[in-house]
Amino acid sequence: MNIETKNTNKDSEERTTSEQQLHTSEMLAMLVQPDTKLKDMLVEYVGTKFDKEEVTVNMIVEALAHEFPEFVYVVAEENFLRGYQLGLEDAYKTVAGTPEEDVAEKL
Numbered sequence: 737m738n739i740e741t742k743n744t745n746k747d748s749e750e751r752t753t754s755e756q757q758l759h760t761s762e763m764l765a766m767l768v769q770p771d772t773k774l775k776d777m778l779v780e781y782v783g784t785k786f787d788k789e790e791v792t793v794n795m796i797v798e799a800l801a802h803e804f805p806e807f808v809y810v811v812a813e814e815n816f817l818r819g820y821q822l823g824l825e826d827a828y829k830t831v832a833g834t835p836e837e838d839v840a841e842k843l
Contacts, residue, residue: 764794 768791770776779791782799801808 764792764797766793767791768793768796 768775768779770779778796778799782791782795783789785799786795788795797808
């Protein structure tokens with residue numbers, strides 16, 4: 737499975753991300769530090785389940801998806817809808833002819 741994203745620059749060059757690259761993102765590979773009670777419980781549970789001393793965000797997501805799919809489904813659906821809404825807003829701005837804001841100009 738490939739996920740394709742297109743740059744909006746003049747060249748319109750296409751960049752493809754493989755599924756393996758998507759699942760090895762730095763954010764998902766981050767180690768979780770148990771600094772609250774809930775994090776401590778999650779890290780302890782996931783560490784025991786996967787028989788690992790170090791627990792990553794990806795491991796917690798996998799455990800939640802297996803043990804509590806209703807929760808993960810709702811979060812994924814919310815993220816999808818927000819992304820879809822943002823895409824529609826961007827499309828309407830393009831059709832309306834409103835110039836896009838440049839983040840660099842704000843800095």
